[in-house]
Amino acid sequence: MAKVESRRNAGLSRERLRAFYREMLLIRRFEEKVEERFRAGELSGFLHVAIGQEAVAVGVCQAMADGDVFASTHRAHAHALARGMHPNALMAELYGKLEGCSRGYGGSMHLYDVGIGFLGANAVVGGGLPAIAGAALAFKLRGEPRVAVAFFGDGATNIGTFHESLNLAQLWRLPAVFVCENNHYAESTPASQQLPIGDLSKRAVAFGMRSLTVDGQDVEAVYRAAGRALEHARSGKGPVFLLAETYRLVGHYVGDPQVYRPKGEVQALRETQDPLDRAAERLALSEEERAAIEREVEELVEGSVAFAKAGTDPRPEDALENVYA
Amino acid sequence: MPELSYREAVRDTLSRAMRQDADVFLMGEDIAEMGGSMAVTQGLLAEFGPERVRNTPISEMAIVGAGIGAAMQGMRPVVEIMYEDFTTLAMEQIVNQAAKHRYMSGGQLKVPLTIRTQGGAGWSPGAQHAQQVEAWFVHVPGLKVVFASTPTDVRGLLWSSIYDDNTVLFFEHRILYGIKEEVPDEIEPIPLGKARIQREGEDVTVVATGRLVHESLKAAAEAEQEGISVEVVDPRTLQPLDEDTIVRSVQKTSRCVVAHEAVTRMGFGAEVAAVVQHRAFDWLDAPVERVGARFAPIPFAPVMEQFVVPHAADVLQAIRRTVGRSA
Numbered sequence: 001m002a003k004v005e006s007r008r009n010a011g012l013s014r015e016r017l018r019a020f021y022r023e024m025l026l027i028r029r030f031e032e033k034v035e036e037r038f039r040a041g042e043l044s045g046f047l048h049v050a051i052g053q054e055a056v057a058v059g060v061c062q063a064m065a066d067g068d069v070f071a072s073t074h075r076a077h078a079h080a081l082a083r084g085m086h087p088n089a090l091m092a093e094l095y096g097k098l099e100g101c102s103r104g105y106g107g108s109m110h111l112y113d114v115g116i117g118f119l120g121a122n123a124v125v126g127g128g129l130p131a132i133a134g135a136a137l138a139f140k141l142r143g144e145p146r147v148a149v150a151f152f153g154d155g156a157t158n159i160g161t162f163h164e165s166l167n168l169a170q171l172w173r174l175p176a177v178f179v180c181e182n183n184h185y186a187e188s189t190p191a192s193q194q195l196p197i198g199d200l201s202k203r204a205v206a207f208g209m210r211s212l213t214v215d216g217q218d219v220e221a222v223y224r225a226a227g228r229a230l231e232h233a234r235s236g237k238g239p240v241f242l243l244a245e246t247y248r249l250v251g252h253y254v255g256d257p258q259v260y261r262p263k264g265e266v267q268a269l270r271e272t273q274d275p276l277d278r279a280a281e282r283l284a285l286s287e288e289e290r291a292a293i294e295r296e297v298e299e300l301v302e303g304s305v306a307f308a309k310a311g312t313d314p315r316p317e318d319a320l321e322n323v324y325a
Numbered sequence: 326m327p328e329l330s331y332r333e334a335v336r337d338t339l340s341r342a343m344r345q346d347a348d349v350f351l352m353g354e355d356i357a358e359m360g361g362s363m364a365v366t367q368g369l370l371a372e373f374g375p376e377r378v379r380n381t382p383i384s385e386m387a388i389v390g391a392g393i394g395a396a397m398q399g400m401r402p403v404v405e406i407m408y409e410d411f412t413t414l415a416m417e418q419i420v421n422q423a424a425k426h427r428y429m430s431g432g433q434l435k436v437p438l439t440i441r442t443q444g445g446a447g448w449s450p451g452a453q454h455a456q457q458v459e460a461w462f463v464h465v466p467g468l469k470v471v472f473a474s475t476p477t478d479v480r481g482l483l484w485s486s487i488y489d490d491n492t493v494l495f496f497e498h499r500i501l502y503g504i505k506e507e508v509p510d511e512i513e514p515i516p517l518g519k520a521r522i523q524r525e526g527e528d529v530t531v532v533a534t535g536r537l538v539h540e541s542l543k544a545a546a547e548a549e550q551e552g553i554s555v556e557v558v559d560p561r562t563l564q565p566l567d568e569d570t571i572v573r574s575v576q577k578t579s580r581c582v583v584a585h586e587a588v589t590r591m592g593f594g595a596e597v598a599a600v601v602q603h604r605a606f607d608w609l610d611a612p613v614e615r616v617g618a619r620f621a622p623i624p625f626a627p628v629m630e631q632f633v634v635p636h637a638a639d640v641l642q643a644i645r646r647t648v649g650r651s652a
Contacts, residue, residue, distance in 0.1 A: 069398075103431030112430035119397060120430065124421050130390015131422065137391055138398035141350065141376060148394070161418075164387035171382065322432040323466050325490035 012220050014283065020062060020219045021279040022293050024054040027078045028276060029294075029301045030087055031250075034077065034094065037305065038254045043094050045107050050078035052217075052249030055275035056181050057082040059222025060149065060242070063230055069117035069135050070149040071128030074109045076121030079151055084116050091304035097311030104314045105322060125186075126152060126159035129178070133165045136174035136239070147233045149177045155186025157203055158194060166241070170207045173238040177229045178204070180241065181216065183248040188260040204241030216244030217275040220282070247273045326509065332502040334476035335365050335441070338483040339403060341512060343373050346401065349487060350377040352388055353405030353441075362407050363443055363502060385414035389440060393423050393492075396438040401487055408454050409444035409496065412461075423492040424467030435490045439483070443497035445536060445586060446634045452622035455630070457535070457587035462494045463564045463596065469517055470563040472496040474538035476506040478561055481515030489517060498535045498586075518565035522574065526556035529644050530574040532597050533557060533584040537616070537635065541584050544640035553648055563593055571597065572604045579610040580647040584640050589617030614643040 012020070031049035038047055050057065057078035064070070064083065072079040080090055085101060093100025094108055101113045109123035119135065122128035132150040139146040156162050157180060169176045186194050197203075201211040210232060214225040222244060229240035247269045251258045258266070280290065329337060342349045350373075351366060357380040360367030370378045381388050385406060392402040406412050412419065419440065426434045446455040462470045469491050473479040479497070486493035523538060524545055533541040538559045545555035558574050560567055575581045581601050583594030598613040616635045624630050 100431075102429060102433075105431040106429045110429040112426075112433050114430070114433045119394075119434070120426060122422075124417060127417065127422055130387045130418060131394035131397060133387060134391035134394020134396070134402075135398050136394070138395040138400050141395075141400070161386050161390065164382070164384035165390065167382055168384060168387045168391060172379075322428050324469075325427055325435045325437075 012223065017220060017279060017283055020058050020223070021276065021283060021285075022297065023058045023062070023082055024219060024276050024279065025293055026087070026297045026300060027054045027057065027081050029297050030081060030090070030304070031077060033301045033305060035254050044096060047094070047108050047254040048075040048252065049250055049254060050075050052247045052269070052273070052275070053181055053183060054078055055219035055222050055279070056179065056216045056244045056246050059219045060151070060179055060226040063223050063226035064147070064149060065230070067117065067144070067146045068149060068230070069119050069146070070151065071119045071132050072111070072121040072151045073125070073128070073153060073156070074121065074123050076111050077108070080111050080113065080118060083118060085113050085118070087300050087304035088307040089113070091308040092311045095308040095311060096313070097308060098314050099307070099311040126156040126161035128152070129156070129161045129165035132176055133169045133174055136169065136176040137172065139175055140172070145234050147175045147177060147230050149179060151179045151181060153186065154180065154182040154184065154191065154200060155189070155194065157200055158186070166204060166207050166209060166239070169239040170209045173236065175233040175236070176239040177226070177233050178239060178241045180243045181246050182243060183246050185248060185252065187252045190260070201241060201243045209239055209241050210237070211241040211243065213243040213245065216246030217273050217278055219275060219279050249274065326507040328505050329476045329508050330503055330505045331476045331479055331497070332363065332365055334479035334508065335483060335497065336367065336369065338480050338512060339366065340369060340372065342484065342487050343369070343377060348400040349403065350379065350400065351403050351405065352379040352381050352392060354381055354383055354388070354407050356380060356405055361405060363499065366405070385411055386418050389415040389418040390422065392438045392440070393418060393426070393436055396436045396492075397426065397434055401437050401439070403439040403441060403487060406440060406442040409442040409458050410453050410456050412442060412458060419462070419468070419492070420465050424465050427491070428467060436492045437490045438492045439486045439495055440492065441495045441497065443499050445498045445500055446623045446630050447500045447536070449625055449627050449630055451625045455623035457585065457618070459494070459496045459534070459563060460587055460591070460593040463593060467491070468564065469493040470496070471517065471561065472534045472563060473561060474498070474501065474535055474559055476504065477508050478515060478521065480508060480512045482517070482561060484512050484514045485517050488514070493517070496535065500536050501539070515561070517562045518567055519562065520558050520560045520567035520570040522570070523557040523559050524555065526554040526578065528554045528578055529580040529582060529647050530556045530558060530571070530578045531582045531584055531640060531644065532571055533559060533640070534563065534593065536586050537584040537640070540635065540637040541640050543637035544644060547637070547641050548644050553644060555644060566600070568600050568604065571601065575601050575605040576608045579608050581609070582614045582616060582640065582643040582647060584616040584635065584643070586634050587617055588620055589615050590620055592617050611647040614647055616640050616643050
């Protein structure tokens, strides 16, 4: 135990942090490419990118173990990539191709990859939380040392499923981690208009749940906190509420004019709260090193667009498959 | 052949499934020590323990949602929603989650969840404990809907629901819990999507569900006295629907009445009427008659409650109308 503690308190190896930086950069460049292709008119539907929230996705997903499962939100690309989905499968889904992670049936808000434990992005705010409690219940009933993780935003803490799921998970001491990404806006609505309290951890504490609050722009801190939360849940001590204070450095959806945000807010946040800058600074990346990571990531992202465009369109009548098992 | 009540048939099926399969477990409000608000799960806690007979908080979204999550991990949970009126509280989880995970994942996931619920008028519980809402769920692709009317059908259909790889809404009618019937020693699974011809007849087909199956059988016996031979068909599974059995029956009788306790307007009977007019138009000798609740919430005062929901007399009148018009 003492060993674990000391390892936990030590900084990440440079190699590990560099890998986290690379994951975050992959997400950033992927999301920028999504914005670009949407504006070029190539992508259908509704897109929400996670620019600014990369450290939460990478920190939590890197701390998870094989066999753990997770559910995400409408803003799910980052979680998918951070947990190991290939950018090709994700981009192909955004293009509605059979090679996509949901074979074109889902789209950006309904990404799935059961192989990596991804039980679905969810376009209903709070919609995925009860099933995470249920997956955790299955692990407990079967005596499996697995953890179920739910990602959701501050806005979801106002909906019934949040309260019912946390209550049930704590009551039954389920191996679940509830990751609240507090980006301070529920779509366009600021905290002041939707949350009567500032500290959202109070909502979990009200159920008697262990709660951890972390700087969501610091990937190292998120990784460590997530590791503690997962360990707590896995060891049978019950669920954990992991509150990550973070910032959305873009609009709610691609194309959002953000008329509801104070002038200059996004610019100021980009200068002070960019999780990539934080990690790069800690790594003291040389220009060459940074450029090398950039090249590798951009190649992957460009490759994903080429892969998606060359993908197979479903037949219209495929729409009638998969309605029932 | 043991004799079982409708209530005992539910309990017997749950016990047998839990005995043979560790993946089957129960969740619901007051289902453990109390044995359920309708005493359906009485005794199951003693046999299976609190891990598998799980009392829950009053949290319908979490009850259904936790069932979804466990089902996606390959378990076969059976959750109880105490009154079907309360499915409204879990509608999002049922309609947007349980029904769609398989589809949205491109076929990667299955949600083998059974949602048992019960309801119906006839004992004056008032407007929030007596509705019949089964038709709502027939409108949602991805869900299966079962409404059993006899102990034998309860056993065969509940077994098939538990072992179906999709989410099944399993409706029970409160007034039927006490009816008894001799049932086979072993459960004989009934495939979902197979209607049962409850009574054979030549002149009119009555397609009825739930309590109205029994009311229709009473009406058929009375009609017989008037020289009208009535066939009663119970679809048993509303989704998938055994259209062929219904259509074949109407092709034989040339007349059709549909009967259910739920509100007539936009009810399940409207769908049956549409199927019949489309597939058996040339055989029909009279317009399809619909019998259902009047367009009001279920009132409290017994005299008003009895007025709102249909009975054997309403079915008999509908039968007479089909014959009169074709004469």
